[in-house]
Amino acid sequence: DAGVTQSPTHLIKTRGQQVTLRCSPISGHKSVSWYQQVLGQGPQFIFQYYEKEERGRGNFPDRFSARQFPNYSSELNVNALLLGDSALYLCASSLGTGEAFFGQGTRLTVV
Amino acid sequence: GDSVTQMEGPVTLSEEAFLTINCTYTATGYPSLFWYVQYPGEGLQLLLKATKADDKGSNKGFEATYRKETTSFHLEKGSVQVSDSAVYFCALSKNTGNQFYFGTGTSLTVIP
Numbered sequence: 001d002a003g004v005t006q007s008p009t010h011l012i013k014t015r016g017q018q019v020t021l022r023c024s025p026i027s028g029h030k031s032v033s034w035y036q037q038v039l040g041q042g043p044q045f046i047f048q049y050y051e052k053e054e055r056g057r058g059n060f061p062d063r064f065s066a067r068q069f070p071n072y073s074s075e076l077n078v079n080a081l082l083l084g085d086s087a088l089y090l091c092a093s094s095l096g097t098g099e100a101f102f103g104q105g106t107r108l109t110v111v
Numbered sequence: 112g113d114s115v116t117q118m119e120g121p122v123t124l125s126e127e128a129f130l131t132i133n134c135t136y137t138a139t140g141y142p143s144l145f146w147y148v149q150y151p152g153e154g155l156q157l158l159l160k161a162t163k164a165d166d167k168g169s170n171k172g173f174e175a176t177y178r179k180e181t182t183s184f185h186l187e188k189g190s191v192q193v194s195d196s197a198v199y200f201c202a203l204s205k206n207t208g209n210q211f212y213f214g215t216g217t218s219l220t221v222i223p
Contacts, residue, residue, distance in 0.1 A: 033210060035211075040215075040216075042117075042215045043211070043213045044213070045211060048209060055210075056210045090154060092209050094209040099157055100157075101157075102147075102154040102155040104153055105154055
């Protein structure tokens with residue numbers, strides 16, 4: 001079975017631009033969460049979606065938004081990019097509670 | 112709020128040495144506790160978990176015991192290998208879905 005897949009793996013954006021990151025969960029998993037991992041730090045929780053509904057939001061500005069589609073894949077959008085948004089963005093999927101499986105992440109660089 | 116505090120690294124050990132990475136948590140209620148490992152260039156992999164007080168999680172020679180009285184979940188391994196070199200993250204979840212609170216990570220390097 002395929003694991004959690006994220007795309008793209010790397011991208012470079014300019015300050016002020018907008019970016020969309022994509023995540024496909026493990027087949028059968030209905031919960032997707034997003035995390036931001038700044039270099040040298042632990043992942044910080046951004047959003048959780050379950051059955052297409054937002055179930056949790058971390059302490060991130062409104063420039064960050066996400067959605068989950070009927071096939072349970074998810075997108076994370078970040079508007080008006082700042083240099084400080086440069087990070088590894090991780091997606092995790094699970095059946096709902098308990099163990100989460102992480103993708104390899106999207107490395108975003110804002111210049 | 113809920114949080115996890117990890118022993119700062121980096122940690123460098125010789126092969127076959129004993130490993131301890133300290134982790135303490137602050138949380139209301141009864142969280143589940145986890146150790147995740149991140150190898151260079153890869154995502155996070157679950158190493159072990161414990162869902163209630165006094166539970167011991169174990170995997171690949173690593174162990175951690177959920178100590179409610181000391182709010183701790185220290186990671187231990189009796190004899191480390193070069194292949195254990197990675198960054199280790201302690202995390203908690205309130206079982207509200209896959210919402211995790213992670214520590215800052217501890218980098219481990221094992222030298223032959």
